[in-house]
Amino acid sequence: DYTGVSWERPRLPDQASSFWLPALTGSVEALREVLQLPAALRTCPPLRKALAVDAAFREGNAARLFRLLQTLPYLASCAVQCHVGHARREALARLARAFSTPKGQTLPLGFMVNLLALDGLREARDLCQAHGLPLDGEERVVFLRGRYVEEGLPPAGTCKVLVESKLRGRTLEEVVMAEEEDEGADRPGSPA
Numbered sequence: 001d002y003t004g005v006s007w008e009r010p011r012l013p014d015q016a017s018s019f020w021l022p023a024l025t026g027s028v029e030a031l032r033e034v035l036q037l038p039a040a041l042r043t044c045p046p047l048r049k050a051l052a053v054d055a056a057f058r059e060g061n062a063a064r065l066f067r068l069l070q071t072l073p074y075l076a077s078c079a080v081q082c083h084v085g086h087a088r089r090e091a092l093a094r095l096a097r098a099f100s101t102p103k104g105q106t107l108p109l110g111f112m113v114n115l116l117a118l119d120g121l122r123e124a125r126d127l128c129q130a131h132g133l134p135l136d137g138e139e140r141v142v143f144l145r146g147r148y149v150e151e152g153l154p155p156a157g158t159c160k161v162l163v164e165s166k167l168r169g170r171t172l173e174e175v176v177m178a179e180e181e182d183e184g185a186d187r188p189g190s191p192a
Contacts, residue, residue, distance in 0.1 A: 062091035074166040085154035096148035
């Protein structure tokens with residue numbers, strides 16, 4: 001219980017969202033805990049972003065979800081990587097329901113690459129074929145009614161766009177050390 005606690009507007013480091021994201025994404029209990037935090041803490045940008053990612057995931061809003069995931073810092077991206085395959089599968093299922101016709105409706109794979117933050121046309125082709133969707137040439141998927149299938153776990157993908165690209169040539173150790181320095185600078189009384 002947080003009643004009676006005096007809270008000044010805290011400043012959380014950008015990586016604080018990496019703590020909340022895996023707990024929030026799809027968890028009603030975690031969301032309830034976060035919503036019970038003091039208002040000043042709930043308005044911190046990293047937590048607001050974590051709540052926005054959770055809302056997009058919960059609503060099935062793939063465009064918003066993957067746009068938000070692309071803006072996350074490296075460690076937060078690592079934290080949600082385990083949810084990416086499921087989110088892509090759900091988005092592909094929605095596309096199949098929306099576009100499937102008896103004669104087949106085509107969609108450019110490039111559109112899917114952008115929408116689902118895939119690592120390229122090859123990954124888009126693999127994702128479609130893993131779900132029983134035929135291709136029209138090398139750059140279009142065909143949504144035929146009754147062809148979409150889900151078998152086993154969703155393909156994980158490599159997540160280069162969503163995770164690896166955020167290293168920006170740095171090693172994992174350099175990223176973690178930089179984040180620790182950022183957190184130290186945010187603490188009251190720390191030398192800045």
